[in-house]
Amino acid sequence: MSTPAAESTVTNMDLLRFATAGSVDDGKSTLIGRLLLDSKSIFEDQMEAVEATSASKGYDYTDLALLTDGLRSEREQGITIDVAYRYFATPNRKFIIADTPGHVQYTRNMVTGASTADLGLVLVDARQGLTEQSRRHAVILSLLRVPHLVLAVNKMDLVDFSEEVYNKIHKEFTQFATKLNIPDLEVIPISALSGDNVVNRSENMDWYSGPTLMHHLEHVHVASDRDLVDVRFPVQYVIRPKSDEHHDYRGYGGMVAGGVLKPGDEVVVLPSGMTSKIAGIDLHDKELDAAFPPMSVTVRLEDDVDVSRGDMIARPHNAPKPSQDIDAMICWMADEPLRPRQKLAIKHTTRMARTLVKDIQYRLDVNSLHRDQETKELGRNEIGRVQLRTTVPLLCDPYSKNRTTGSFILIDEATGVTVGAGMINSAS
Amino acid sequence: MTETHADYRLSQLDQLEAESIHIFREVAAEFEKPVLMFSGGKDSIVMLRLAEKAFYPAKIPFPVLQVDTGLDFPEVLETRDNWVNRLGVKLVVASIDDAIAKGVVVDDGKTSRNRMQIGTLLNAIEENGFTAAFGGGRRDEEKARAKERVYSHRDEFGQWDPKMQRPELWSLYNGRIHAGEHMRIFPISNWTELDVWDYIGRENIEIPPIYFSHQRRVFERDGMLMSETPLNPLRSGETVTERTVRFRTCGDITLTGCVESTASTIAEIIDEVAIAKLTERGATRGDDRFSEAAMEDRKKEGYF
Ligand SMILES: Nc1nc2c(ncn2[C@@H]2O[C@H](COP(=O)(O)OP(=O)(O)O)[C@@H](O)[C@H]2O)c(=O)[nH]1
Numbered sequence: 001m002s003t004p005a006a007e008s009t010v011t012n013m014d015l016l017r018f019a020t021a022g023s024v025d026d027g028k029s030t031l032i033g034r035l036l037l038d039s040k041s042i043f044e045d046q047m048e049a050v051e052a053t054s055a056s057k058g059y060d061y062t063d064l065a066l067l068t069d070g071l072r073s074e075r076e077q078g079i080t081i082d083v084a085y086r087y088f089a090t091p092n093r094k095f096i097i098a099d100t101p102g103h104v105q106y107t108r109n110m111v112t113g114a115s116t117a118d119l120g121l122v123l124v125d126a127r128q129g130l131t132e133q134s135r136r137h138a139v140i141l142s143l144l145r146v147p148h149l150v151l152a153v154n155k156m157d158l159v160d161f162s163e164e165v166y167n168k169i170h171k172e173f174t175q176f177a178t179k180l181n182i183p184d185l186e187v188i189p190i191s192a193l194s195g196d197n198v199v200n201r202s203e204n205m206d207w208y209s210g211p212t213l214m215h216h217l218e219h220v221h222v223a224s225d226r227d228l229v230d231v232r233f234p235v236q237y238v239i240r241p242k243s244d245e246h247h248d249y250r251g252y253g254g255m256v257a258g259g260v261l262k263p264g265d266e267v268v269v270l271p272s273g274m275t276s277k278i279a280g281i282d283l284h285d286k287e288l289d290a291a292f293p294p295m296s297v298t299v300r301l302e303d304d305v306d307v308s309r310g311d312m313i314a315r316p317h318n319a320p321k322p323s324q325d326i327d328a329m330i331c332w333m334a335d336e337p338l339r340p341r342q343k344l345a346i347k348h349t350t351r352m353a354r355t356l357v358k359d360i361q362y363r364l365d366v367n368s369l370h371r372d373q374e375t376k377e378l379g380r381n382e383i384g385r386v387q388l389r390t391t392v393p394l395l396c397d398p399y400s401k402n403r404t405t406g407s408f409i410l411i412d413e414a415t416g417v418t419v420g421a422g423m424i425n426s427a428s
Numbered sequence: 429m430t431e432t433h434a435d436y437r438l439s440q441l442d443q444l445e446a447e448s449i450h451i452f453r454e455v456a457a458e459f460e461k462p463v464l465m466f467s468g469g470k471d472s473i474v475m476l477r478l479a480e481k482a483f484y485p486a487k488i489p490f491p492v493l494q495v496d497t498g499l500d501f502p503e504v505l506e507t508r509d510n511w512v513n514r515l516g517v518k519l520v521v522a523s524i525d526d527a528i529a530k531g532v533v534v535d536d537g538k539t540s541r542n543r544m545q546i547g548t549l550l551n552a553i554e555e556n557g558f559t560a561a562f563g564g565g566r567r568d569e570e571k572a573r574a575k576e577r578v579y580s581h582r583d584e585f586g587q588w589d590p591k592m593q594r595p596e597l598w599s600l601y602n603g604r605i606h607a608g609e610h611m612r613i614f615p616i617s618n619w620t621e622l623d624v625w626d627y628i629g630r631e632n633i634e635i636p637p638i639y640f641s642h643q644r645r646v647f648e649r650d651g652m653l654m655s656e657t658p659l660n661p662l663r664s665g666e667t668v669t670e671r672t673v674r675f676r677t678c679g680d681i682t683l684t685g686c687v688e689s690t691a692s693t694i695a696e697i698i699d700e701v702a703i704a705k706l707t708e709r710g711a712t713r714g715d716d717r718f719s720e721a722a723m724e725d726r727k728k729e730g731y732f
Binding site: 012013014015082083084085086087089093094096099108109111112115116223226228236237239240241242243245246249253254255260282283284285290292294295296298309333345347348350403404407408409411416417418421 | 433435436437438439440441442443444445446447449450453454456457480481482483484485486487567568574575593594595596597598599600602604605606617618620622623
C-alpha cells in the first residue's frame, strides 16, 4: 500500500548540535531536564517514573536530573560518565545535545562530544564562580573549534539573583577567553531548578537584558560556520551499477566537507592530480544544481579518470597538498601512554594509513594553558602537540580551516580501539 | 529533475539523511559482509530507503536479514516482500522455529519468543559470517540507548559492553574488528520518532498498513490493547471487542499492543505523535515493561 504524501511539518527546520559541560553538581542534568520538559519533549510515562523515583528518594521536589541519567552503573554512582545524546525540538529548530561529563578523567568524552558541536554550553555554579574545571571546559571547546560558546551562570536563586555576582563571573571569564579562540560568547544568568532565563525570561533579574538560554539556542546563526569556498570532497564509495539500464554509470559517493560543487566546475582529483569537469551531481534519482556541506551526494566526472575511495576532489587552484608530515594536537584516550616511536593506524576522512609518532613536542596543561616540554609522553585524557609521519600522504587542511579535513583518529593496531583524536596544525 | 537549495541551507531532515547515507557508504566500503536487519517496523523501512539512496542507481550491496518469530503480523511480511522485490535485494530469513529444531535456542516454555530472537539472530550472523549488522535503533527511544554509539562493537558472543565503547569523533567511524566479532551499526541514531514519520511522509514510501487506523478485534491485557489471534489465546476475564485502532510499533503479535486512533494518513499520525503522551515503547511494547533496565539487559545479550 502506498500512502498519500504528507505535508512535512519540518521542511524548514534546521539543526543545532550542542555539547554541554559542567562539574558534578553544577546543575547540568537539571538544566537538560528543564530544556526537555519546557520544550515538551518529555512523555507522561517518563515524567511519572521520575516523579515516583523522586518521591521514593524522599525529595520534596521532582528531580529533573533523573530524566537524563543513563546506564545502570552510572545510575548507581549517580553521575554521568559517558557522552549521552538527547533530542528536543522547537518549531524552528531541532537540537541534538551531546551531554558530556565534567571531570578531568573524562576529558576524552568531552572531546568526543565537542567534536561535532556547533555550540558549547559550559555551566558554572554562581556561588563558586569560575573554577579550574570550567576553564578547562572552555579550553577544550576552543581547541575543538566549537564556534559558539555559552557560559550559563546557574543557581542564581542561591545568590539572590545578584547582578554583581554575574558581572564578576562575566568579567573574569571574558578576560580568560581572550587567551582562547572563541568567536562568539554569550554569558547567561539562569536558575535551572526554577527555570529563570532558561525558556522564560526571569522576573528576578531585571538588570539582565540579554537573551534567555532557549532564545539564544534557537537563534544563534550556525549556517555561516561552514566553509562554502574551499571545495573538499573526500571520495567515500565508487558507485558502478553495471546494470543494463545504467551501463556506463560511474559516480563517486561522498559527503561534501567544504565548498560548493556545481556541474561544469573544473576539478582536480588528489593525489593523482588529474583534472576533469563535474558532469553531474546526483542524490538518488534527482540531479542537483549544487552540493555543499554537509550533503551526501554522488559526483560524476566528464572524463574517465581513475578515482577510488580515499581520494579527494578539489579545485585545481585550491587543493590541499598531499602531506606525510603532520603537526597536530592530540587528545590521548588509552590507558597506556602515547610515546615517541609508537606506530598506530590513522583514519583521516575516508583514508586509512599507518603512522609513526616522531616527536611529542609538549603537553598542554588544559587548566593553565602551560606547555610542558619536559614530559615526552601523553597519558590518558591528556592533550599535546605531536609530530607524525604517515605511510601514505594525507589530503588535509589545518583544523582551524576545516573541521572535517583537519581531523583524524588514531587506532591501536592490535586491539582495534580508538586511542586518540587529532587536530591538524599544519602539514608538509 | 533538478533540485535547488536556497542559500545553501539544508533542513534538519536533509542533514539527518546525509549523515545516514554517509554511514551506509562507510560501512559498505569498510566491512566485508554487512547485512541490514529488518524488523518490519517503520525504522527499518526508513533504513531501507536510506540504503537505496546511498547506492542508487546501483543495488544495495548487502542482503536484508529478518528473524522470523512465527509471530509476525502478516501485513508486515507483505510490506517486507514488496520492498525486497522492488529493490532487488537478497532476503535472508532466520527462523526461530528452525533455531529451536537445531538446538540453537531452547524453548523451555517460559522464555518469550522475543527473547529467543536474540539467539536466533546471533546464530544467523555467525553462520553467514556477517561482520556488520545495521539496526534501526534510535537514541531517543530509551534511556539506555542515549549512549549507544553509531558503530557498536560486539564481542564473539555478540555482547555489548557499555564500559568498552569506543569514542566516536567527528564523522570518523572506526570499523576495526577481530575475527568472530561483529559491529552493530545504527545509521538512524540521531533521528527521533517524529523525524522518522516526517521522512516517511516526505518520501511517500510504503509502510505496513497496520500503522494506519483500521478496524480490529482486540482485547485488553495489562492495560494494553492486544490483537485477537489464535497465537495469543484469551485468558479468563478477557473479552474481545472491535475497535478503531492503529499500531505504533510492529513487533511480536502477542506482545505488541495497539492504540485507539483514527489517524489514517501520515499527516494525522504526525499530529498524533506530536501530542502523544506516552513514549512509543512504554505504551505498546510488553517486552520493555518488565523492568526499567530491561532494554539494557537485553542489549548486553545482543538484542538489536
Ligand atoms: N537552588 C538551585 N539548585 C539547583 C539548580 N540547578 C541544580 N540545582 C541542584 O543542584 C544539585 C545538582 O544538580 P544536578 O543537575 O544533579 O547536577 P549535575 O551533577 O551537574 O548534573 C541538585 O540537588 C539540583 O537540584 C538551581 O538553579 N538552583
